[in-house]
Structure formats: C-alpha cells, structure tokens
Amino acid sequence: MSWNALTGHREQQGDLRIAELMEDAGRAEAFSVRMDDMVLDYSKTLVDQGARDLLLELAGEAGVTARRDAMFSGQPINETEGRAVLHTALRDPGPSGARVDGQDVLPEVHATLDRMEEFANGLRTGKVRPVNGGRFTDVVNIGIGGSDLGPAMATLALAPWHDGPRLHYVSNVDGAHIHDTLDGLDPKTTLVIVASKTFTTIETMTNADTARRWLVNAIGDDEVGRHFAAVSSAVDKTAQWGIDTSRVFGFADWVGGRYSLWGPVGLGLMIAIGPKPFREMLAGGHDMDAHFRTAEGAENMPLMLALVGIWHRQVCGHPTRAVLPYDQRLSRLPAYLQQLEMESNGKSVAMDGSTLTVPSGPVVWGEPGTNGQHAFYQLIHQGTEVVPCEFLVAARGHEPDLAHQHALLVANCLAQSEALMKGRSLDEARAIMAEAGLTGDELERQARHRVFPGNRPSTTLVYPQLTPRMLGRIIALYEHRVFVEGVVLGINSFDQWGVELGKELAKALAPVLAGETDGADKDPSTRMLVDYVQTTRG
Numbered sequence: 001m002s003w004n005a006l007t008g009h010r011e012q013q014g015d016l017r018i019a020e021l022m023e024d025a026g027r028a029e030a031f032s033v034r035m036d037d038m039v040l041d042y043s044k045t046l047v048d049q050g051a052r053d054l055l056l057e058l059a060g061e062a063g064v065t066a067r068r069d070a071m072f073s074g075q076p077i078n079e080t081e082g083r084a085v086l087h088t089a090l091r092d093p094g095p096s097g098a099r100v101d102g103q104d105v106l107p108e109v110h111a112t113l114d115r116m117e118e119f120a121n122g123l124r125t126g127k128v129r130p131v132n133g134g135r136f137t138d139v140v141n142i143g144i145g146g147s148d149l150g151p152a153m154a155t156l157a158l159a160p161w162h163d164g165p166r167l168h169y170v171s172n173v174d175g176a177h178i179h180d181t182l183d184g185l186d187p188k189t190t191l192v193i194v195a196s197k198t199f200t201t202i203e204t205m206t207n208a209d210t211a212r213r214w215l216v217n218a219i220g221d222d223e224v225g226r227h228f229a230a231v232s233s234a235v236d237k238t239a240q241w242g243i244d245t246s247r248v249f250g251f252a253d254w255v256g257g258r259y260s261l262w263g264p265v266g267l268g269l270m271i272a273i274g275p276k277p278f279r280e281m282l283a284g285g286h287d288m289d290a291h292f293r294t295a296e297g298a299e300n301m302p303l304m305l306a307l308v309g310i311w312h313r314q315v316c317g318h319p320t321r322a323v324l325p326y327d328q329r330l331s332r333l334p335a336y337l338q339q340l341e342m343e344s345n346g347k348s349v350a351m352d353g354s355t356l357t358v359p360s361g362p363v364v365w366g367e368p369g370t371n372g373q374h375a376f377y378q379l380i381h382q383g384t385e386v387v388p389c390e391f392l393v394a395a396r397g398h399e400p401d402l403a404h405q406h407a408l409l410v411a412n413c414l415a416q417s418e419a420l421m422k423g424r425s426l427d428e429a430r431a432i433m434a435e436a437g438l439t440g441d442e443l444e445r446q447a448r449h450r451v452f453p454g455n456r457p458s459t460t461l462v463y464p465q466l467t468p469r470m471l472g473r474i475i476a477l478y479e480h481r482v483f484v485e486g487v488v489l490g491i492n493s494f495d496q497w498g499v500e501l502g503k504e505l506a507k508a509l510a511p512v513l514a515g516e517t518d519g520a521d522k523d524p525s526t527r528m529l530v531d532y533v534q535t536t537r538g
C-alpha cells in the first residue's frame, strides 16, 4: 500500500524543486540524522515530510524492526541457505551474544580474535619468523570478493595507522596481478595469507598455488608452511591444502563473505595496523549496531539512509547511485560497496519465490572526489539521467601541514552538492554570456550549453576524522542500510546465486580453450571468440 502512496506522493510533487524545500530554514536540521558526532544530511533531496512519513510507514509494513531483531538474535534469516546472519557478532564485545543451535557464539569469536592478535603481534614484533630467520617485511593477502575488498579497502583507509609489515592484496586470476605483486618482493621475508571462506574459489586457489611455487623455489618445500596462514570457514580444506592448523583462522558460515572483514578475513589489516586499532574498528561497528537497534524511526541513521535510497531507486526510478568519498583513503569504498550493495540486493526474486514488483537495488558506482569532478561529474550535472550522489567527507584530515588542502577538498565537496541542487537557469546563463560580450543567436546558443538543470539530489555524510572507529561505524552504517533495503524489497540480501552460472560456464570453457574438447555445443559468438583466441595466441 505504501508503495502506491509513495509513487502518488512523488507524482503530486510534480516539478517541486529541492531549492524550494530548502527555503525552510529548519530543513537541514529536520532532514538530517545524527549518530554521536556523525551527521547524515539528506535535506538536499526531494524527501519532504510526507515522503518521510510514507517511507517510515513502508519500513513498518515490511517489518524491518522484527527482521532486525531476528538477525541480531541469530535466527536463520538467510532462508535460501538456511543460515543465521551474524557478522555483527564479530564486533560484539559481549559478554554474551546471540545463540545459534543453542550455543552462545561469542566465546569462539573472542577466542579467534585473541589468536589473530597473538599471530599479528608475533609478526609485528618478529617473534613469528621466516624460515631463514630475520623478519617478515611483507604480507600478501590472496583472496577475492569478500575475502579481498573489505580488508583492501580498510587497509588503505587506515594508512595513518599502518606501522606493521607492508600489505599487498592479490585477487584477480589474471596472472598479471600476482606476477606484478610478487615482483620485487623477497620470498624469504614474505608471508602469504590465503583467505577464502569456502577455500574452493578458483581464483584464490590458483593464485595460492602460484605463491607456493614462488616460495618453494626460494626456501624449499620442507618448511614452506611457515610462510603461510589461512583464513576460512572450511578448516578441513585448509588442512588438505597443507596449512598447519595453528596457522588457520576459522569463522562460521553465518558470516557472509561480503560482511566478513570484522573477523579473520581482516587478519592482514590487523597485521598492518596492529590489534588495538583493529579492535577500535570493531568498536565502531558495534557503536553503529547499538544505534541501529535502538534509535527510533527518523533518528535511525541506517534506516534513513536506506529509505532515502529506496526513495531514489524504487520511487523516483533513478537506476544508479554514485558514492563519492572526498577522502583519497576511501578510494576503494565504492568498489567495496559495489559488492556489498549489488551482490546483496541485485535480485529480482522475493524471499517467497515471487517476482519482485519493484526495481531491485541500484547500480552503485563512484570514485573519490575531487578526481571524479574532472571526469564524470559532467554527466551528473548535465546528463539526461539523474544520479543521486552520496558524498562523504571528514572535517579534519590527518596531515596538519596540509590543512589548507583539506579545506579545499571540503569546499569542493560542499560546492558540488550545492551546485547539483541549485543548478543554473537559462536566464542566469544568458546574463553570463552577455557579460562575456555575446549577443543575439550566438549568446542564446552558448547560454543553452551553460544551463544546469539542478534539482539533482544528494546526501552528505560528515564526520570529524577517518579513524579506525569511524571507519567501523561507516562500514556498519552501509551494512545495515543494505539490510533495511533488502527487507523492504522482501528479498534475501545474504545469498548470491547470481554469481554461479558464470563460474560453471567458465569451468566448462577451460577445456574448450585448451583444445581438449571441441565446444560444438557453444553458441556461434562464443565459438568465434574461442577460435580467435586459439588462433591468435600462438
């Protein structure tokens, strides 16, 4: 019912402009939400009082609160895989937590964290040594998807805390990735973490084999295990692959891959920044969990971020959403969110097997500002498609000597949302052209190119500084936003069947490319492409 009411409300708004709503001096306060020292400003959107009421009603009808409580209490809300969804337990300081099969999950979570801490400290202090002595200078994390994007994003984000061994991330099955990463590293002082929830992912296992050969060449076979650690929920498979159990950090199947940064998948990050900042990040995630569980309605930041997302995608029909961190260290955030949001909510079948009657989650994309301004913002300002923008910016940077650069960064961020909202009318453009000395048809023609439609929505998340705790809050904010959007759409945000078909076909195509089978069953396009590769590669 609320869907219809919402689309009706949007229609009623007609050509209402955000700038008109902004004439209300109280709008910014009324249409923003605070969580401690963070502010999410969604006043530069067309969400008005009526829209917000209806969106909250929609969340109520979808049963977001009950579903949220079911998630936190360990019920198997991932119904297509029959699993609980408890990544929040990885950042729960306890003392007691959710129960799965009657068992409190926290003792194991905390014991694993302690083991990770011991191992990370060992590497950082030189207690955990390479075969030939000395210290580990470099750590290579081999993983893909959820076993790569989260820790890689966070390692970059927390660079100011990086005082441990150098961290490198290899994900792509393209040999170029591991080749270029290992090139220049010394195998005698390099530790490899093989990170894979399933420990079957072809990309990761292929890269792990390559890394093992590289290590064996330098240090021999006997003790190569001392240069490995594994992170997985398939502990039996890590043993089969030859990694000693003391070097294996396990996690339960109720941690989804793309939600797994908080536990052993974050091992590399913990080695890089140290256990204390890592635990601070967990505390930040837990802050957001507590907020999400207790803040009411429009006071709830993840809920409101989700509802604004739904307003833009499902109600207004904008197909994409740009994530624009004005923070170079968050440059991998858009890629991380692409998996988090699109793998979670890019689905067209509802939990009950019926076809979705509203669009699924949006295409998520983005780059850090100000780089994007000199590339694709043209389309955001003047293209025919409206792209809701999500800006993120810290009040303070980490480089006191470069505070003037941070001030410029912030000015650019705020100016963009202002420009998107305000735009520039034809009359204003004409005045600029007249000022430049143009007249007649030429003035008119040139003016038209300089019109900005404006009325383009954006949200801005501001926070004091990108610390480990803040990063934890930001990531958990997005996780819960994805959760709420999924509940409102009625889909299962925690499976990913859509990635399977391509994997199956790739497996079947490998022998065709190798010339072992003829591929007669393939379509003409695929056959032509196979033929091209076979004849061209020599």
Ligand SMILES: O=P(O)(O)OC[C@H]1O[C@H](O)[C@H](O)[C@@H](O)[C@@H]1O
Pocket: 144, 145, 146, 147, 195, 196, 197, 198, 199, 200, 201, 204, 257, 258, 343, 496, 499
């Ligand atoms: O951690 P792994 O089991 O190796 O999985 C790595 C990734 O591959 C899969 O194809 C899934 O789509 C991702 O959700 C997952 O994060």
